[in-house]
Amino acid sequence: MDLRYIGLSIGHSFEAHNHRDEGVYEFHLVLEGQGVFYNGEQEYPLESGTLFFSIPEESHAATSTIPMVLYYCNFWLYPEDQNLKHALRDYFLGHAAIKVGRTTNLVFEEIRRKHQSRDSWLRHSAEYQLLAYLYELLSGEQQNTSHQGQIYINEALNYMQSQIRKDFSMEDLVQRLGIDKSYFIRLFKKTMGTSPLRYYLNLKMDAAKDSLRNSEKPVRLIARELGYEDEFYFSRIFKTYEGISPLPYRKLHLEPEISAASSAEALSIASDLG
Amino acid sequence: MDLRYIGLSIGHSFEAHNHRDEGVYEFHLVLEGQGVFYNGEQEYPLESGTLFFSIPEESHAATSTIPMVLYYCNFWLYPEDQNLKHALRDYFLGHAAIKVGRTTNLVFEEIRRKHQSRDSWLRHSAEYQLLAYLYELLSGEQQNTSHQGQIYINEALNYMQSQIRKDFSMEDLVQRLGIDKSYFIRLFKKTMGTSPLRYYLNLKMDAAKDSLRNSEKPVRLIARELGYEDEFYFSRIFKTYEGISPLPYRKLHLEPEISAASSAEALSIASDLG
Structure with missing residues (x-):
């Protein structure tokens, strides 16, 4: 262009x-x-x-x-x-x-x-x-949100980011925004195409997948880092969301390129051989 | 990428x-x-x-x-x-x-x-x-503006767009924003790299140049469309801003491609000959 x-x-x-x-x-x-x-x-x-x-x-x-x-x-x-x-x-x-x-x-x-x-x-x-x-x-994605609406959405996204290791409370969020809960939920859905809770879950599961792929952290630790006290509860949520449990996901997606030194070296040996 | x-x-x-x-x-x-x-x-x-x-x-x-x-x-x-x-x-x-x-x-x-x-x-x-x-x-352009600061800037830009055919009143603008005038001027300069008045003038002169290049409107009409009652006052401002008066600017920059039918046809004849 x-x-x-x-x-x-x-x-x-x-x-x-x-x-x-x-x-x-x-x-x-x-x-x-x-x-x-x-x-x-x-x-x-x-x-x-x-x-x-x-x-x-x-x-x-x-x-x-x-x-x-x-x-x-x-x-x-x-x-x-x-x-x-x-x-x-x-x-x-x-x-x-x-x-x-x-x-x-x-x-x-x-x-x-x-x-x-x-x-x-x-x-x-x-x-x-x-x-x-x-x-x-x-893409046909229409951002028809008003100026003020976009401010609420942005504050909600900032809140979700800040709560990624904790939990999401709709009551807490709408109180911060100072707006009506059902109005906010409608606004968010209309603008983002999904509910605030599902959006937050997507952020969280995205971070979980990143940890599974790019680290060797045990699932228990990943769960805790994302604010889930109970590892099995986390695994259940993950499976519902992703259609596969955390460990099988890790096996499928392990990215050698961004893992620890040892595997990076293993890979450079492999490429020397190849 | x-x-x-x-x-x-x-x-x-x-x-x-x-x-x-x-x-x-x-x-x-x-x-x-x-x-x-x-x-x-x-x-x-x-x-x-x-x-x-x-x-x-x-x-x-x-x-x-x-x-x-x-x-x-x-x-x-x-x-x-x-x-x-x-x-x-x-x-x-x-x-x-x-x-x-x-x-x-x-x-x-x-x-x-x-x-x-x-x-x-x-x-x-x-x-x-x-x-x-x-x-x-x-580019090194640092957008270090706060969320709230950006809201003021956006409202100011909307105001400038809405006043393009009229005039810019700093008093009117800061009253709409409900903030202190000197705070606003500092915020705008820091974020946009220029004063609100110069930014507004740039928007206006940009529109004037567009009319000079892409239409055959007389300068008097262009001045009036941009809220200048006095054609000569407009021409003086234009010359101070652009370093050249409106008419010589038009001669230099006339873009045949987006002008009236006659010149487009003239051009297609010219390209037939070429």
Whole structure:
């Protein structure tokens, strides 16, 4: 990718003809505006919070009865970016408009700021951040959370991280956040696609799997480090979650590369022989 | 890049020997811990908020007097990632430890969540997000803002976007934020590297340049769309900011590709002739 331009754009109308250049992609995010967006053969209502994506062969235009404020971005994809090109075409051809989350303009503003920098690392960072955003868009994961909602989610994630060696108390968490429990659970599920408790369990089991794979710690110790007093209770939870008990999991996944010195040496001997 | 693993890791110590494999990079972000991190020949104090980066040839180890909670990540760089490899080596060889911002663990948690997904677009997004993070790290831009500080910055950016066609009032903004004016100005400068007013001016001049390049609107109209009643006042500001007046800027930068139909057609005729 070559990010050519990202920034705010204003006016009552615009018109663009994209047919000359196969590699140029464009999008417009409407911050303010009320009117019509024309893309290829289609017409879409133009309103705040809508992202319009134009692939190379589609000319596009917009008119608005009130002054428009848009983030406008154009970037170039190289022949090597084949996969992304196809994905964007499949996703956007014929339906150019999508509703995006209320924090998208902050993402674009960050990309703009980095792209404008004189520091070439920051300009690279801007391109990768845009790619990360585009792939997230393609996944269909809609981050439609409000600013305030995202603050609650972030505080909840920080809390879960801080409790990884202990336990998760929903009562404790919602008291810290100062919000209603059922509201929080709904918000979390809507944003993260899973319940707070399952998310926390996933964090914890992920850490357990890391210890099983990358250390020789006995299961009893791993259980204790994760706040489970009872090793057998931990093993039962692990098996329910992973479909396999801790020790068989370890045998299957032991990664020699990050284990103790002895096995690293054993491996370098093996590769000498190979 | 191939992101192999990112997740929480717990324990009192670990040891890793990286010398076998030229492409494997690792880092550890300390959430909890108090002890020593050994990297290559060096020793570093291990404490919360420190990121330890290990390049392939450096073996590393850590011990802590309290249980450690870390984000552990390992990824593979390909021969094509030559530039990033050199940059990481230059940056981290001999000084593996850096203090990172308090919101870094949320960035890593987002990368972890996406990386774990069954959706391959989200897994791609995780890799690009990590690349964006690494390049930002290399730029030396330290986002050491607190969670609450970032909320103020985000609200200020939203305010600036909403005022792009109007004017920026510092009094109005700090009243909305409900914080002290000089505190806010210091916070903004520290985080964004420039004053709020200059940042706002940059947003506005960026939009002006976009209109000059990509439309045939008269300067008077562009000025009015950006909230300047007086065209000459706008032109003076533009010249002070950009070092050149609006009209000469337009002549220099007119981009035929995104202009009106007539010039697009003119260009396609030109390319037929060429």
